[in-house]
Amino acid sequence: MLWGGRFSSGPDPEMMRQSASIGIDIRLLDSDVASTRAHARALVAAGLLEEEALWAIDDVCQALLSQFHLGVVSPEGDEDVHSFVERFLTDQLGETGARIHAGRSRNDLVATDLRLWCKERARRLVGSARTLVEALCDVADNHLDSVMPGYTHLQRAQPVSLAFHLCAHGFALQRDVIRFQAAGAAADVSTLGAGALAGNTLNLDPSVPAEELGFASTFDNAMDAVSDRDFVADLIYACAMCGVHLSRLAEEMVLWTSSEFGFARFSDGWSTGSSMMPQKRNPDMAELLRGRSAPAIGDLMSMLVLLKGLPLAYDRDLQEDKQIVFAAADRCDDALAAATRCVQELTFDRDTMALAAASAGSWATDVAEWLVRKGVPFRTAHTATGRLVAALEERNLPLSAATDDLLADIHPELSTEVRALDDASASMAARDSSGGTAPDRVREQLEKLRAAL
Numbered sequence: 526m527l528w529g530g531r532f533s534s535g536p537d538p539e540m541m542r543q544s545a546s547i548g549i550d551i552r553l554l555d556s557d558v559a560s561t562r563a564h565a566r567a568l569v570a571a572g573l574l575e576e577e578a579l580w581a582i583d584d585v586c587q588a589l590l591s592q593f594h595l596g597v598v599s600p601e602g603d604e605d606v607h608s609f610v611e612r613f614l615t616d617q618l619g620e621t622g623a624r625i626h627a628g629r630s631r632n633d634l635v636a637t638d639l640r641l642w643c644k645e646r647a648r649r650l651v652g653s654a655r656t657l658v659e660a661l662c663d664v665a666d667n668h669l670d671s672v673m674p675g676y677t678h679l680q681r682a683q684p685v686s687l688a689f690h691l692c693a694h695g696f697a698l699q700r701d702v703i704r705f706q707a708a709g710a711a712a713d714v715s716t717l718g719a720g721a722l723a724g725n726t727l728n729l730d731p732s733v734p735a736e737e738l739g740f741a742s743t744f745d746n747a748m749d750a751v752s753d754r755d756f757v758a759d760l761i762y763a764c765a766m767c768g769v770h771l772s773r774l775a776e777e778m779v780l781w782t783s784s785e786f787g788f789a790r791f792s793d794g795w796s797t798g799s800s801m802m803p804q805k806r807n808p809d810m811a812e813l814l815r816g817r818s819a820p821a822i823g824d825l826m827s828m829l830v831l832l833k834g835l836p837l838a839y840d841r842d843l844q845e846d847k848q849i850v851f852a853a854a855d856r857c858d859d860a861l862a863a864a865t866r867c868v869q870e871l872t873f874d875r876d877t878m879a880l881a882a883a884s885a886g887s888w889a890t891d892v893a894e895w896l897v898r899k900g901v902p903f904r905t906a907h908t909a910t911g912r913l914v915a916a917l918e919e920r921n922l923p924l925s926a927a928t929d930d931l932l933a934d935i936h937p938e939l940s941t942e943v944r945a946l947d948d949a950s951a952s953m954a955a956r957d958s959s960g961g962t963a964p965d966r967v968r969e970q971l972e973k974l975r976a977a978l
Contacts, residue, residue, distance in 0.1 A: 545603075545604050545605065546604070546605045546606075546844050546847070547600045547603050547604060547605050547606060547609065549847050549848050549851070550605050550606045550635070550638075550844075550847055551600060551606050551609070552642070552847075552851060553606050553635075553638040553639065553641075553642055553847070554590070554593060554606055554609075554610070555590065556637075556638035556639070556641040556642050557606050557607060557610050557634070557638045558586045558589060558590055558610060559641060559738060560634055560637045560638055560641070560717060560734070560738065561582070561586060561610055561611075561614070561625060562579075562582060562583055562586055562737070563717065563733070563734035563735075563737035563738045564625065564628075564629050564634075564717055564734055565578070565579055565582045565625060566579065566733050566734065566737050567628070567717065567718065567729045567730060567731075567733040567734050568624070568625070568627060568628070568729070570729075570730055570733045571628075571727055571728045571729050571730070573624070573627055573628070573727060574621075574624055574625075578618075578621050581618055581621060582614065582618065582621065582622075582625070585613070585614055585617045585618055585622075586610075586614070588617070589610065589613045589614075598613065605631070606638075607631050607634055607635065611625060611626060627727060628718070628720065628725040628727040628729045629717065629720065630719075630720050630721035630722075630751070632719070632720070632721050632722065632751040632838070632839040633716045633717055633718065633719040633720055633721070633747075633750060633751050634717070635843075636716040636719075636750060636751055636753070637715055637716045637717050637734075637738070639712075639757065639846070639847065639850075640712040640713070640714060640715070640716065640740070640756060641712075641738065643708065643709070643712040643756055643757060643760050643850065644709050644712045644713055646760065646854045646858075647705045647706070647708045647709030647712065647760055647763075648709055649858060650705045650763070650764070650767075650854065650857060650858055650861070651702055651705045651706055651709070653857075653858050653861035653862060653865075654698055654699075654701050654702045654705060654767065654861055655702055655978050656861070656862075656865050657698055657861050657864050657865045657868065658695045658698050658699055658702070658974060658977075658978060659975075659978055660865045660868045660869050661691045661692070661694055661695040661698070661868055661974075662691075662692075662695060662971050662974050662975055662978075663869075664687075664691055664868060664869075664871070665687070665688035665689075665691040665692055665695070665967070665971055666688070666971065668686060668687035668688045668691070668873065668875075669686055669688045669964045669967055669968065670686065670950070670964060671686055671687040671688065671873065671875045671878060671879075672684050672685070672686060672687075672878065672879050672882045672949050672950050672953050673685060673686070673687050673690065673788065673878035673879070673881065673882050674878075674881050674882045674884070674887065675689075675690065675962070681881065681882075681884055681886070681887060682887075683887060683890055683952065683956075684882040684883075684887055684949035684950070684952045684953040684962075685882075685953055685956075685962040686953055686962050686964065686967055687873060687878065688964075688967045688971070689953075689961075689962040689967050689970075692967060692970045692971060692974065694770070694773070694774050694777075695970075695974045696970075696974065697770045697773075698767070698770055699974060699977050700766075701763065701766060701767040701770060702977070704759075704762070704763035704766060704767070705760075705763050705767075707759065707763070708756065708759040708760040708762075708763045709760075710741075711755065711756040711759045711760075712756040712759075712760070713740055713741040713742070714740060714741070714742050714743065714744060714750075714756075715731060715734055715735035715738060715740035715742070715743045715744070716743075716744050716750040716751065716753075717731060717734040717735070717738075718730070718731030718734065718743070718744070718747075719731075719744055719747035719748075719750035719751050720747060720751075721751065721838075721839070722747060722748045722751050722752075722837075722838035722839060723747055723748065724747045731743040731744065748837050748838045749837075749838075751838050751839045752835065752837050752838045752839055752840075752843075754828075754832055754843060754846055757828060757846050757849075757850050758825070758828050758829060758832065760850060760853070760854065761824050761825050761828050761849065761850055761853045762825055764821055764824065764825075764853040764854060764856070764857035765818075765821045765822050765824065765825040765853070767821075767857055767860075767861070768817060768818040768821030768822065768856075768857060768860065769818055769821075769822070771814050771815075771817075771818065771860050771861070771864050772814065772815045772817075772818035774814075774864060774868075775811040775812070775814035775815040775864070775867070776811075776815055778791075778808060778811040778867060778871065779808050779811045779812060779815065781871075781873075782806075782808045782811075782871075786877075786881075787874060787877045788873060788874060788877055788878050788881070789871045789872060789873045789874065790806075790871070790872050790874070791806075791808055791810075791811075791867070791870055791871060792870040792871075792872070794870065795810055795866060795867060795870040796808065796809075797809040810863055810866075810867055811867055813863070814860055814863060814864055814867070817856055817860055820852070820856065821853060821856060821857065824849050824850075824852060824853040824856075825853075827849050828846065828849050828850070831843075831845055831846060831849070879949060879950070882949040882953075883947075883948075883949040886914050886918075887949055887952070888924050888946045888947050888948075888949075888952060889910050889911070889913075889914050890910075891946045891952050891955070892906075892910045892913065892924075892939075892943050892946055893906040893907050893909075893910040894906075895942075895943055895946060896909060896910070896936065896938055896939070899938045900938075901936070901938055905936075906936075909935050909936035909939070912935050913927070913931075913932070913935045913936075913939070916931060916935065917931075923947055924943065924944060924946065924947035925944045925947040926944075927941075927943070927944060929941060
């Protein structure tokens with residue numbers, strides 16, 4: 526034990542079983558070894574360790590990593606990853622290993638280890654999210670002219686291109702990239718040198734381990750340094766928000782591949798069947814993506830509740846943060862990879878989408894705006910167009926079949942020119958405003974997304 530000197534007996538085995546964290550924080554082994562090597566350099570700079578000892582410490586640290594990954598050594602019986610590393614160094618180096626913890630607490634050590642892990646995982650999630658955005662862009666490139674209904678309230682609203690629709694998901698995910706980058710930046714602060722909560726009396730320079738570990742800065746207040754887990758919450762929030770975006774994309778893939786929509790089809794390799802109904806073709810992976818947003822949101826709530834009542838500085842409650850952030854980041858990374866494959870494994874039915882986009886009334890906003898260009902106030906134009914939609918529905922006629930008399934009865938400014946607006950592709954192409962669905966505007970959106978990548 527790293528703390529048994531003031532106790533007359535060892536801890537109860539059940540107490541140890543319940544409180545040991547080695548099964549979770551062993552994932553921080555690489556980070557803890559790196560932090561230990563960096564702290565050794567701070568000890569040398571303070572004159573508390575001979576410089577020659579660094580070579581031996583580095584060699585033993587590398588041996589620990591190699592032997593652990595080969596299964597030669599294990600942390601059996603160790604309370605946490607920190608005691609595992611210190612025990613191994615002491616076993617191998619004797620007094621030199623026993624010196625390594627001077628001026629250091631597990632409080633500032635675990636905070637540094639976790640910051641290193643969050644930095645690395647944030648970078649990885651940036652890459653995974655970028656790969657999905659790139660996949661969306663690749664599919665969109667082939668569907669600049671593929672018209673489909675755009676929806677509000679899940680009701681057909683206006684014709685858009687499939688590329689435009691996919692770009693909308695791409696921009697949401699690009700914001701996730703920015704959030705992951707921000708989470709990585711929030712973690713980019715070294716806490717070594719903060720000690721348990723109040724610094725140390727050994728003249729340790731925090732900039733030495735910070736530079737060795739590649740951190741952008743060091744802590745300002747030792748008490749804040751050991752208790753701060755904002756950076757963990759930031760990464761979990763980024764994962765939760767990404768999970769929400771993936772869920773929305775997945776929901777649309779479920780809808781599009783349904784027989785009711787028929788807009789798309791998953792490949793055989795990314796579809797599943799029914800154990801009872803031979804005809805079924807299920808979008809299980811998309812449904813799982815949708816479902817996995819639930820624990821992603823739960824992780825964020827768990828982390829915030831964990832933090833909300835903690836007095837400064839360190840409290841053992843913070844041991845639970847690692848299980849939450851590890852699960853959140855792992856789940857998000859897997860979900861991004863699965864979503865990328867789902868997008869790549871979709872085949873779209875242009876004819877079915879176009880037929881749906883041309884359904885009755887999709888031209889209504891175009892007609893209202895046509896009247897506005899004629900000088901009709903928009904609210905009047907809106908009312909007149911609504912009456913026209915109702916009249917054509919009653920007669921079961923398309924706009925292209927509207928008679929002169931019918932149009933004149935609706936509004937005196939309506940003429941047979943509006944018949945030409947009964948063209949979903951033309952309607953899509955006409956929306957040439959900034960950020961619109963016209964092919965040229967969507968090309969600009971794709972260029973922005975690719976430039977961001």
